[in-house]
Amino acid sequence: MILAFVEHTGGTPTEPSLEALTLARELAADTASRLDAVVFGAEGAATADHLGTYGVETVHHADDERLDTYAPEAWAESVGQLVDTEGPEAVVAPGTDRGQEVLAHVGAKRDLPVVSNCLDVEAGETYELARQRWGGSLVEHAVLDSETKLLTAAEHEFSPSEADTVTAPTVRPFTLELDESDFRVSVDRVEESDTTGVALGEARVVVGGGRGVGGPDDYDKLETLADRLGGTVGASRAAVNEGWRPHEDQIGQTGAKISPDLYIACGISGAVQHMVGCKGADNILAINTDPEAAIMQKADYAVVGDLHEVVPELNAALGKEP
Amino acid sequence: MDTLACIKRVPDTGAKITLTDDDQHIDASNLGFTISPHEECAVEAAIQQAEAHEGTATVLSLGPPDAEEQLRTGLAMTADEAVLLETEGEEWRPRETATAIADAVRDDADANLGFDLLLFGDESADAGNHQVGVRVAEALDVPFVGGVSHLDVEDGTVVAKRDVTGGMEVYELDLPAAVGVKEGVNEPRYASMRAKMQARKQSIQRSDPPSSEFAGGIEKLRLEAPDTGEGDAEVLGEGVEAVQAVADLLENELEVT
Numbered sequence: 069m070i071l072a073f074v075e076h077t078g079g080t081p082t083e084p085s086l087e088a089l090t091l092a093r094e095l096a097a098d099t100a101s102r103l104d105a106v107v108f109g110a111e112g113a114a115t116a117d118h119l120g121t122y123g124v125e126t127v128h129h130a131d132d133e134r135l136d137t138y139a140p141e142a143w144a145e146s147v148g149q150l151v152d153t154e155g156p157e158a159v160v161a162p163g164t165d166r167g168q169e170v171l172a173h174v175g176a177k178r179d180l181p182v183v184s185n186c187l188d189v190e191a192g193e194t195y196e197l198a199r200q201r202w203g204g205s206l207v208e209h210a211v212l213d214s215e216t217k218l219l220t221a222a223e224h225e226f227s228p229s230e231a232d233t234v235t236a237p238t239v240r241p242f243t244l245e246l247d248e249s250d251f252r253v254s255v256d257r258v259e260e261s262d263t264t265g266v267a268l269g270e271a272r273v274v275v276g277g278g279r280g281v282g283g284p285d286d287y288d289k290l291e292t293l294a295d296r297l298g299g300t301v302g303a304s305r306a307a308v309n310e311g312w313r314p315h316e317d318q319i320g321q322t323g324a325k326i327s328p329d330l331y332i333a334c335g336i337s338g339a340v341q342h343m344v345g346c347k348g349a350d351n352i353l354a355i356n357t358d359p360e361a362a363i364m365q366k367a368d369y370a371v372v373g374d375l376h377e378v379v380p381e382l383n384a385a386l387g388k389e390p
Numbered sequence: 391m392d393t394l395a396c397i398k399r400v401p402d403t404g405a406k407i408t409l410t411d412d413d414q415h416i417d418a419s420n421l422g423f424t425i426s427p428h429e430e431c432a433v434e435a436a437i438q439q440a441e442a443h444e445g446t447a448t449v450l451s452l453g454p455p456d457a458e459e460q461l462r463t464g465l466a467m468t469a470d471e472a473v474l475l476e477t478e479g480e481e482w483r484p485r486e487t488a489t490a491i492a493d494a495v496r497d498d499a500d501a502n503l504g505f506d507l508l509l510f511g512d513e514s515a516d517a518g519n520h521q522v523g524v525r526v527a528e529a530l531d532v533p534f535v536g537g538v539s540h541l542d543v544e545d546g547t548v549v550a551k552r553d554v555t556g557g558m559e560v561y562e563l564d565l566p567a568a569v570g571v572k573e574g575v576n577e578p579r580y581a582s583m584r585a586k587m588q589a590r591k592q593s594i595q596r597s598d599p600p601s602s603e604f605a606g607g608i609e610k611l612r613l614e615a616p617d618t619g620e621g622d623a624e625v626l627g628e629g630v631e632a633v634q635a636v637a638d639l640l641e642n643e644l645e646v647t
């Protein structure tokens with residue numbers, strides 16, 4: 069059996085979970101085995117219909133009210149106990165904060181290796197797989213030899229695809245032996261944030277500014293351009309380190325991953341750690357004084373020039389009604 | 391309160407990653423070295439918490455002798471002690487790394503762990519396993535939260551927050567505890583010239599951790615730099631003369647106006 073760890077909101081599986089399920093189903097097909105899922109939370113059982121369209125046969129629902137709130141060690145111990153009793157060949161989780169964290173705990177508790185951020189897996193006696201390194205700028209090919217294979221699926225790398233034959237999964241509540249100490253880490257409360265404006269990750273147009281912008285005030289030009297295009301402003305790490313923009317604006321390996329229709333990179337050199345954050349952009353336009361800058365090979369379109377001249381002029385051109 | 395930050399030496403790759411001929415490693419012959427930005431924040435948090443709660447901050451790295459450079463950067467940021475678990479430069483997997491770190495922390499123990507708060511990066515820059523912090527915490531039987539973007543310690547309790555859609559989830563952990571922090575949790579200080587000079591003279595505790603052998607596991611075959619479809623960009627023009635072409639592109643071709 070292949071076991072998928074599924075996160076959901078109010079009974080609807082999350083997108084990264086559907087991506088992980090897609091990988092899990094491929095593995096089930098490769099090994100001619102059954103696909104099961106494990107879910108937590110009061111509304112976990114409500115995922116069954118949706119999971120049926122992905123070919124899941126049994127939905128294992130953790131039957132303990134204390135598990136309704138996320139508690140990484142208790143969730144991991146539950147998955148561990150399911151591994152003990154059901155003996156899945158592999159457990160596949162989404163490459164999210166929770167997915168990674170729970171699987172790492174399972175690995176630690178059962179002394180098993182974990183392979184995170186998988187891109188491609190071929191199941192055989194051992195598993196031959198490809199995984200992301202350097203936030204996605206490099207791929208590692210490796211072989212995994214382990215009694216139970218613990219894998220997470222890299223986010224945004226699998227397109228969720230439904231099964232050819234829809235199943236009607238059985239929901240099986242499973243009981244656990246958990247200690248009070250398993251609950252020493254759990255979500256105490258959730259603080260809601262009043263975010264305004266377009267989130268970087270969801271914007272259709274992003275105007276990024278790097279060290280070439282030269283100072284905090286010059287971002288005004290970029291803000292105007294972003295406004296004209298209904299988008300939002302982002303930054304490189306160099307600009308954030310200078311204190312010109314908050315870290316929330318940072319795009320890249322240790323910042324936000326964006327996937328807009330258009331990314332306009334102004335005064336950004338094109339370091340791999342920056343580009344890995346914007347590789348999801350459909351089009352990249354670079355504005356840079358240096359025709360040799362690395363971004364000139366990575367962008368689709370380029371303007372060789374000073375952003376302080378080009379951007380205001382562009383704002384003026386876009387501002388004119390036809 | 392004594393704190394520990396774990397850091398990993400990695401090549402500082404620029405605009406292009408070049409692999410060695412056997413595709414086993416990044417060709418670092420022309421590169422400098424650094425640590426993950428997440429780990430810079432772990433060091434800063436270790437120093438801040440030690441300062442606020444009257445204790446010491448220690449930086450620890452498992453890596454080649456040259457990882458001394460990254461430890462000295464930590465000392466220059468005003469960490470009090472540095473520990474190097476010396477390897478021969480080969481790659482250690484998360485299980486082995488965590489076992490060695492946990493053993494080192496345990497060895498240090500007088501009454502309890504020797505440290506009240508262990509800080510990790512959310513993920514290492516090169517391997518991105520998302521595991522070492524969790525595995526160390528499990529080995530030492532202390533609570534762990536990763537992906538932390540806000541961190542406070544009040545009256546023996548760690549308050550750690552993690553971003554989720556629409557807000558932040560809040561965790562409260564009793565000390566001793568471990569956390570994995572993300573860049574943005576604080577602003578790492580710059581080391582002064584004087585601190586850098588001083589750090590050069592400070593001593594570093596060294597030990598050779600036994601390379602633990604695990605049955606089975608993961609074996610690297612090779613690395614690959616994915617084809618990013620790089621080519622030359624279509625140059626729309628130079629300076630302000632390009633503006634009309636850009637406006638046309640945005641309005642007519644990409645239709646984003």
Ligand SMILES: Cc1cc2nc3c(=O)[nH]c(=O)nc-3n(C[C@H](O)[C@H](O)[C@H](O)COP(=O)(O)OP(=O)(O)OC[C@H]3O[C@@H](n4cnc5c(N)ncnc54)[C@H](O)[C@@H]3O)c2cc1C
Nearest residue numbers: 278279280304305306320321322335336337341342357375
């Ligand atoms: C582990 C790790 C993680 C990292 N994570 C990130 C990350 O998440 N995000 C990130 O961005 N970086 C990240 N970095 C840093 C990254 O390697 C680069 O240092 C950084 O992206 C450089 O920023 P920049 O392009 O703004 O600056 P620079 O490299 O200094 O480039 C500035 C560019 O501006 C151009 N320019 C100057 N003046 C003008 C002008 N007037 N008009 C037009 N162009 C001009 C120059 O020609 C140059 O190309 C990370 C590094 C490491 C080691």
Ligand SMILES: Nc1ncnc2c1ncn2[C@@H]1O[C@H](COP(=O)(O)O)[C@@H](O)[C@H]1O
Nearest residue numbers: 396397452510511513514519520521522
């Ligand atoms: N070799 C190492 N030496 C010291 N700390 C490490 C090492 N490898 C990983 N870590 C720590 O564990 C975190 C998570 O690493 P990883 O599990 O590889 O993503 C890193 O950000 C570091 O804080």
